[in-house]
Amino acid sequence: MRILVVEDEAKVASFVRRALEEESYAVDVCDDGAKGLELALAGCYDLIVLDLMLPGMPGLEVLKALRKEQVTAPVLILTARSELDQKVKGLDAGADDYLTKPFAIEELVARVRALLRRGTGEAAGVLQVGDLALNPATREVTRGGQRIELTAKEYALLEYLMRNAGRVLTRPMIAEHVWNQDFDTFTNVIDVYVNYLRNKIDRGQERKLIQTVRGSGYTLKAD
Numbered sequence: 001m002r003i004l005v006v007e008d009e010a011k012v013a014s015f016v017r018r019a020l021e022e023e024s025y026a027v028d029v030c031d032d033g034a035k036g037l038e039l040a041l042a043g044c045y046d047l048i049v050l051d052l053m054l055p056g057m058p059g060l061e062v063l064k065a066l067r068k069e070q071v072t073a074p075v076l077i078l079t080a081r082s083e084l085d086q087k088v089k090g091l092d093a094g095a096d097d098y099l100t101k102p103f104a105i106e107e108l109v110a111r112v113r114a115l116l117r118r119g120t121g122e123a124a125g126v127l128q129v130g131d132l133a134l135n136p137a138t139r140e141v142t143r144g145g146q147r148i149e150l151t152a153k154e155y156a157l158l159e160y161l162m163r164n165a166g167r168v169l170t171r172p173m174i175a176e177h178v179w180n181q182d183f184d185t186f187t188n189v190i191d192v193y194v195n196y197l198r199n200k201i202d203r204g205q206e207r208k209l210i211q212t213v214r215g216s217g218y219t220l221k222a223d
């Protein structure tokens with residue numbers, strides 16, 4: 001899952017980036033409202049963390065423009081305690097949640113997780129495809145009850161495949177949701193990671209869950 005963080009306070013931005021990357025999200029950070037809007041309109045973000053007081057364009061205007069352009073990604077706004085009336089305006093303008101600064105990073109991570117879950121309509125929180133299960137809260141992955149150890153990137157890729165189970169996912173789609181803007185499109189890194197995942201998820205299994213769709217990309221499905 002790919003997240004855009006629009007925050008001009010470098011300290012807060014890097015702290016948020018680190019925490020979200022630890023959760024295996026792909027993160028882009030931007031310190032200017034107008035640039036943030038541009039990125040959000042161009043990219044396929046699954047969630048946006050948006051500060052309100054920003055150079056370039058105020059967060060509230062960024063939010064209104066996004067909703068006007070039909071960008072439906074959940075938006076979590078960050079407000080200073082002195083901007084409480086802004087919080088109400090933010091919710092009215094289409095924000096999904098807000099956090100008042102200073103906040104505990106664990107709370108931000110928990111809210112991000114909840115917003116992403118809401119977006120997929122996933123109830124119990126555990127993603128399940130056949131006998132493969134992934135718990136976003138504990139980051140535990142099992143197949144047939146057996147624990148599977150994944151690296152952060154393998155986990156992020158699997159989470160994206162599972163959230164979109166049954167859909168054909170092209171390499172550009174995978175790149176947009178699992179890697180950040182530093183991704184080099186001229187490499188075969190996606191195929192390499194899909195192979196890593198196959199070795200861990202499908203090797204030795206009668207039923208292969210990760211399937212190649214020739215000429216298109218990949219899909220994960222139980223049948």
Ligand code: CA
Pocket residue numbers: 007008009051052053054
């Ligand atoms: Ca600010």
